[in-house]
Amino acid sequence: MKTLLTMQSLPLLLLLLQPLPLQVLMQRFFGVPDQLAEELEDYADELYSTGPTKPPTKEIFQKHVIIPPVFPLYFEYDCSFEMRFRNVHDRFYCRKEHFFLPVTYEELQKTCNSKFVACRNGVKRCHKTEKIIEGLHCKLTSGIRMSGCYYETFLKKGYVLITCRWQDDIGEIIPEQVNDILEISGKQ
Template sequence: MCTLLTSKSLPLLLLLLQSLPLQVLMLRTYPDFSKEVEEKFQDYWDEIHNSGPTRAPTKDSFQKHVLLDADFKFSESELCTREMLSRNIHVNLYCRKEHFFLYIPYEELQKTCYNMYVACKNGVRKCHKTKKLIEGAHCALSEGSTMPGCEYETTYKKGYALITCRWQDDIGEIIPDYVNTILEIPGK
């Protein structure tokens, strides 16, 4: 009789467990996690399950999600798919429709925030344009809708980047916030 009750209540048990936070299950399964690992896991868990950004963008997050290393090679065709997955770039586990990676030192890009406003690609006049031509990659979603099944088409561009900027209180600086587009110059 106990077996019959258990087999019939298994679907109910699974439904109840589904609502139990994953971190509780993880910590019970792996009680040897350090406090630092627990905090990182909790931050990650909160980030992917909240409806909006958990924190304002920061200098560090912009560098991590947008800038390419000095030893980067532009000949890689799978750059976007690989980098979007490895850098964990998504919106609540949904694939981003598009993203830009730039090959420019951060300090040089930050100076762009002090340039005059120009119109963004949507016509709103709140972007800043780089003074020099820069190289970058445009990532356009080609397949998938949720992580890790996102596939991207990589298009290399050389032109002027249009970026938005914002103030970061804790460091007291205006920082790049978002890459709106790269304006390619015909013939360059």
């Protein structure tokens, strides 16, 4: 026998039976600050979602690509270590290749205002740096998932090709990804 009370109570009961969001659990039981709890929840949502990943941000690009320009590049830079240390992956899957550049972020951001050139895949959506830059090219040698990814480190010197995108929340065009380093031949 259905009554008005049971028909209205069922949806309310189902809402109450839902698990607490991660953010609430982190705050109540572990004393994690609001902002950190929100960042952890966003990270978990992106990691386990099936949709497209969030677009890169200025902070992520700086963390994943820029290395301090004060140190000269030598083979002491180990791509396998840097990739793990900087948490560079695609939902815990190894990236096939990655680049690290010892330049300032502002220098790369200026490149986003240059004219389009062809990327490595032939699509005309890249921007080329004005200066020759020495960078690290990391190529995956073995592994599928983090932290079992192992990379070979190559030192490359040439013009850097980057893709850029607009970031709404800061109202700027930002570097999105390093496409390639066009190695120079001969001496310049």
